[in-house]
Amino acid sequence: MNATSAPALSRTFAIVTTYRECSVVTEVSRDSVTLSREEVGAPLSAQVNGQAASLSRAVRLLQNAQTVTLTAEVLPAAPIGNPRAHQLHRVMGRVGIPAAEHYAFARAATDDHSIYSLAALSAPQADAVWAYLCSCYPAAANQAVSA
Numbered sequence: 851m852n853a854t855s856a857p858a859l860s861r862t863f864a865i866v867t868t869y870r871e872c873s874v875v876t877e878v879s880r881d882s883v884t885l886s887r888e889e890v891g892a893p894l895s896a897q898v899n900g901q902a903a904s905l906s907r908a909v910r911l912l913q914n915a916q917t918v919t920l921t922a923e924v925l926p927a928a929p930i931g932n933p934r935a936h937q938l939h940r941v942m943g944r945v946g947i948p949a950a951e952h953y954a955f956a957r958a959a960t961d962d963h964s965i966y967s968l969a970a971l972s973a974p975q976a977d978a979v980w981a982y983l984c985s986c987y988p989a990a991a992n993q994a995v996s997a
Contacts, residue, residue, distance in 0.1 A: 858925050865880070930976045959983070
């Protein structure tokens with residue numbers, strides 16, 4: 851992986867390490883290393899061959915391997931984008947939520963205090979905001995918001 855790769859929630863690598871003594875191959879080790887985190891920006895945890903391992907051990911295995919192959923990757927959900935965010939803003943305004951409070955409302959609905967844009971919400975977050983909006987303001991349920 852290079853430094854410009856998108857941040858992932860999890861990456862699993864198949865690695866092959868060849869051990870030598872006096873230029874003679876003494877062992878070939880094949881392992882699986884997984885680096886994962888709960889959300890982008892959170893600390894990494896590691897697994898080696900399906901067992902919990904220290905991050906330093908996993909990194910050392912990756913650095914010393916002769917072959918490293920990415921076998922699986924889990925990326926964060928894509929944001930909902932401007933069209934759906936615009937619809938959420940419009941419905942919030944129609945039910946009487948002042949524009950200055952839309953982000954605070956979304957933060958309360960998702961319990962995520964890092965929300966700064968409705969367009970940056972993931973689909974599950976947007977669904978949570980919509981459900982909370984409909985529970986607080988039943989009139990919102992009559993407004994169309996596409997998925």
